[in-house]
Amino acid sequence: MHEGKKITLAPLTPSQVQEDQERLRKNTEKVRGKKMNVYGSSKEIRKCLSSQQFVLILLFKDHCLLSETHCNLPASISSLLQEFEDVFPDETPKGLPPLRGIEHQIDFIPGASIPNRPAYRNNPEETKELQRQVTELLDKGYIRESLSPCAVSVLLVPKKDGSWRMCVDCRAVNQITIKYRHPIPRLDDMLDELILEGSG
Structure with a gap:
């Protein structure tokens, strides 16, 4: 639910995945050779916050330095992290996630022999x-x-x-695993696409 509206996220179709990867490849070729920085300085973040625009921030936090990190951030970011602190627990819940109708399986090449490797020697x-x-x-x-x-x-x-x-x-x-027809996009490519959309 977002602003009173129910939003359902659906996976892309194979054709949409192909179009998305082709668009990403073209965009990556445009910026290839240019120096790109995916990190934002505190000055840049404060400038974005003061511009009253919608901002997404990816923050790496060390659990040991959580209190110190909050002190060095703007008050709006610190309050946001505290509000959703339950989303990032120190310990993940026990047990496997519930079944969601999609079962994962690894398909082998037909006729391939199943590998059985000896264990590594350990002290x-x-x-x-x-x-x-x-x-x-x-x-x-x-x-x-x-x-x-x-x-x-x-x-x-x-x-x-x-x-x-x-x-x-x-x-x-x-x-001996059959490769996915539509490979998962690499993290670097997704970050490049995010930067291009943000600057465009």
Whole structure:
């Protein structure tokens, strides 16, 4: 609901996706070679706010510095972040999202052999960390025991803060997966399109 009107968002048709990608490609070619900056300074943001125009702001916030971040922002932005603070909880809800009528599936190339890769060798510390992360994901309901005949390897990658990130090596599965006819637009392309529409 927006301003008393019910608005239903529907996905684009395949032809609309193709037209949108073609328009995006042409727009990207126009600005190629020009220096583009997707970041706005505080001066630019204040100028936009004072112009009484509709403004969309993408703000990266660090949970540890949330209070400090609010102090450095204009009062209107700080109040907006506080008003919708429940939209960005520190912990995501447990369990998988509800079924919405569209079931995701990965289609393999007909006749392709199912890959079964051996597990990566881990030391006892890494094995314990893997077990901890898998147990945590199972308890939260984000994952469940796989019944697939396909096996892929998992490895741990160290993060800057000293903790471990679990990565699933799906390269073997990707090689036998039927690619989408209409690929998802890249984030860089969508940002370029947003900048072009905003300046046009």
